[in-house]
Amino acid sequence: MEFSIVFVVSSTLLLLCSSPAYAKSTASPPPITLTPAPAPAPAYVNLTDLLSVAGPFHTFLSYLESTKVIETFQNQANNTEEGITIFVPKDSAFSSLKKPSLSNLTRDQLRSLILFHGLPHYYTLADFDKLSLSSPITTLAGGEYTLNFTDASGTVHIGSGWTDTKVSSSVHSTDPVAVYQVDKVLLPEEIFGTDIPPTPAPTPAPDIAPAADTPTESTDSKSSPLSSPDGSSSHRILGLGALSHLVLAMSGCYLQELVKEKK
Ligand SMILES: *[C@@H]1O[C@H](CO)[C@@H](O)[C@H](O)[C@H]1NC(C)=O
Ligand SMILES: *[C@@H]1O[C@H](CO)[C@@H](O)[C@H](O)[C@H]1NC(C)=O
Ligand SMILES: *[C@@H]1O[C@H](CO)[C@@H](O)[C@H](O)[C@H]1NC(C)=O
Numbered sequence: 581m582e583f584s585i586v587f588v589v590s591s592t593l594l595l596l597c598s599s600p601a602y603a604k605s606t607a608s609p610p611p612i613t614l615t616p617a618p619a620p621a622p623a624y625v626n627l628t629d630l631l632s633v634a635g636p637f638h639t640f641l642s643y644l645e646s647t648k649v650i651e652t653f654q655n656q657a658n659n660t661e662e663g664i665t666i667f668v669p670k671d672s673a674f675s676s677l678k679k680p681s682l683s684n685l686t687r688d689q690l691r692s693l694i695l696f697h698g699l700p701h702y703y704t705l706a707d708f709d710k711l712s713l714s715s716p717i718t719t720l721a722g723g724e725y726t727l728n729f730t731d732a733s734g735t736v737h738i739g740s741g742w743t744d745t746k747v748s749s750s751v752h753s754t755d756p757v758a759v760y761q762v763d764k765v766l767l768p769e770e771i772f773g774t775d776i777p778p779t780p781a782p783t784p785a786p787d788i789a790p791a792a793d794t795p796t797e798s799t800d801s802k803s804s805p806l807s808s809p810d811g812s813s814s815h816r817i818l819g820l821g822a823l824s825h826l827v828l829a830m831s832g833c834y835l836q837e838l839v840k841e842k843k
């Protein structure tokens with residue numbers, strides 16, 4: 581009886597101390613990281629270099645190169661007063677894009693779709709608050725290739741009709757080049773039409789793997805000498821077993837805290 585109470589208490593302890601760790605590791609996506617104000621920045625940013633080290637943005641980068649849009653973007657970054665803002669989907673955004681498919685777009689359509697991910701002006705994340713008032717905004721694809729922006733308490737949402745996504749982090753933000761990571765590929769109505777499927781696909785789970793700090797099982801196996809529950813000597817042993825279980829649970833807790841701090 582006494583033992584089972586201690587067992588329950590210590591197990592609860594173990595559970596209590598492990599659950600915040602778990603909750604932390606599965607928390608919502610990390611907040612947008614703003615680039616700190618830099619020392620005198622070099623004006624020239626090699627977009628190919630930038631995108632090949634961040635991300636992974638390999639799919640987007642290979643589309644940039646195959647469509648030669650990389651030259652348009654680099655030129656916009658190098659040679660204009662306006663600068664450029666680029667929304668870059670991660671590789672996972674392309675791999676999870678099932679419908680509509682990009683595979684049978686014409687060369688021109690693909691080029692427009694990639695250009696659609698750039699704006700002909702440098703915008704900081706704070707600028708999108710104002711930008712939401714003047715939406716829709718014309719992209720580097722021109723004409724009717726427009727995006728709508730809304731600012732929901734600091735999170736920039738982007739709408740293209742087909743796509744409803746958000747800026748999930750800032751990759752680079754120093755005048756004249758802003759590069760923001762987005763969760764989905766931006767799909768223009770100009771290519772895919774306005775016949776948008778009514779039920780949007782469920783948002784994919786955030787690609788953050790939960791950390792492997794589940795409570796350890798080892799504490800249970802060591803503290804179960806339940807053979808003769810009535811003898812006075814075995815009672816002492818029992819008490820000791822229960823105590824060690826409690827100690828183990830608490831040290832397990834302490835260890836987890838240690839591990840967390842090390843991370
Ligand atoms: C940008 O970097 C890439 C990869 O390192 C390189 O091949 C390319 O020549 C660079 N472009 C310019 C304009 O310097
Ligand atoms: C951009 O500037 C770099 C460095 O001055 C230069 O090497 C590159 O050719 C330029 N690219 C374009 C497209 O203007
Ligand atoms: C791609 O091809 C399929 C099958 O031929 C067709 O149903 C679909 O409409 C095409 N998609 C585009 C964007 O052209």
Ligand SMILES: *[C@@H]1O[C@H](CO)[C@@H](O)[C@H](O)[C@H]1NC(C)=O
Binds near residue numbers: 715728739741742
């Ligand atoms: C963008 O915003 C305008 C004005 O609010 C609206 O008329 C239009 O339907 C929106 N477009 C998309 C694709 O959300």
